[in-house]
Amino acid sequence: MNGWRLLLTRPADENTALTATLAEAGIFSSAFPLLEIEAMPVSVAQRSQVLGLDQYCAVIVVSKPAARLGLDLIRRFWPQPPLQGWFSVGAATAQILESHGLSVTCPAVGDDSEALLQMPQLRAAINRPDARVLIMRGEGGRELLSERLTELGASVEYLELYRRSLPEYPAGALSHEIREHRLNGLVVSSGQGFEHLRQLAGEDWPQLSRMALFVPSPRVAEMAKATGARNVVDCRGASAAALLAALREYPAPAL
Structure with missing residues (x-):
């Protein structure tokens, strides 16, 4: 399970708690908020x-x-x-x-x-x-x-x-974050979070759509698949426990 290197997209304060929980399980994560409250x-x-x-x-x-x-x-x-x-x-x-x-x-x-x-x-x-x-x-x-x-x-x-708004990022910031930290999984906690991910990815979406994408519900899974996401994992919940359970079930791809 600790082969996963994840991009976390929740609001900043929620990312902090999730990062700590994942670290306890030996999982690397990089916080990149895509929702501002x-x-x-x-x-x-x-x-x-x-x-x-x-x-x-x-x-x-x-x-x-x-x-x-x-x-x-x-x-x-x-x-x-x-x-x-x-x-x-x-x-x-x-x-x-x-x-x-x-x-x-x-x-x-x-x-x-x-x-x-x-x-x-x-x-x-x-x-x-x-x-x-x-x-x-x-x-x-x-x-x-x-x-x-x-x-x-x-x-x-x-x-x-x-x-809920999308924080301001420079062009290419999302792809740079993924390359910089050698990430192999994306995590979104809501439909709007996914929409912001897709929006910020822009022309890089065809490449990012091949990455593992962890989503909280069947509804968000369908949204992602409709835009071409190829490796969608429905965690059946947005909690840290639901994400950890999904990470245990799906092996991380080789870097």
Whole structure:
């Protein structure tokens, strides 16, 4: 497993933790953030959603930034968040919420919308005539959650808390990073992370598309394959544990 030399593309603070975890397992990694998190100003509509938080039968938090920023916003209006059903897509997001006294349900396997939608606890929470669900997220994304919950009879609203942008890099910086550190694998944690990878690669994408690409879900795997990626590994989760499991299963190519 320690033959892998990986490019990590998460936001800078998340790369730091993942780099340390991989190093403990003997895996070299190079941090190259392709997502920058920018908190959005709070609108009148968002303020109203938070003030009426107890009117939702379920609150779904889809990412760690959404958890942190959402809790900061909620604390402005609620000494203690309401205790309706709280759900998260991944365990790391759940840990942030639980550290603030919330009881959170998340999938035991698979850090994705599909796994969450299969959970009986979520279906039980929305099994009522007037079911309202609030999804805390960044700008755009996770449309599958809204579509499926609506099909199940729930009314879904979004509380969008941040934007994700591509940090500025000089031309050729991505390929230079890969060559400089003799990397043999690319890791993305979201669909937008992959889109930024593809965008920054530019004319070098045909060459980079031959590298092993570790992705968090079947949806992102399909996105990557549609652009010509030839060696896509679905980790079925964005956590460090999911990545490590995939690295154990797939041998590193010879350098």
